[in-house]
Amino acid sequence: MGQSIKLADDIVKDVRFEAKLLRRSVAKQAEHWLRIGQAIEQSPSFDYTRIKAALAGKFDADNLSIEEGVIFDEKIFSALEETSDAERVFFEKRQKAGLGVGEDEEGNLIYK
Incomplete structure (x- = not known):
């Protein structure tokens, strides 16, 4: 049984755009991205604690794996956009x- 969740407008806009490009429903596109995120977090070359340590300045971000670096960069850019x-x-x-x-x-x- 499906459940409703609240997402930021900009995320919904991105999901709708990508869903249209890939001929998926909005729900299927969101599920697809969620599964990708889950797979990345469960990857043996991905350690979220290392990312958190790098964000806190306790770990050199240059030592992150490629997958970890992508999330690190996303978090940094997101923080820079917030006022x-x-x-x-x-x-x-x-x-x-x-x-x-x-x-x-x-x-x-x-x-x-």
Whole structure:
């Protein structure tokens, strides 16, 4: 019996896109990716504790296997995309003062 789960909108968007490309249902695409993730985690060349140690700076990320490195990179990039409450407050203050709050793809300051 199937069960509903909540997923972030960006993940659902990616699943829908890939499902359409591969002519799968959204549910079958999500199951496929879940099984791939499960297989990677159960692989003898994959150790999630090593990834956690590398993320904490207690293990040299250069010593991770290729599979571990993929997950490590994903976690790092995901963390870089997240904005903390302190960062939001900082940029709100800059925006109210009419100062730049970032750069666009061409390197121009963004004020909004």
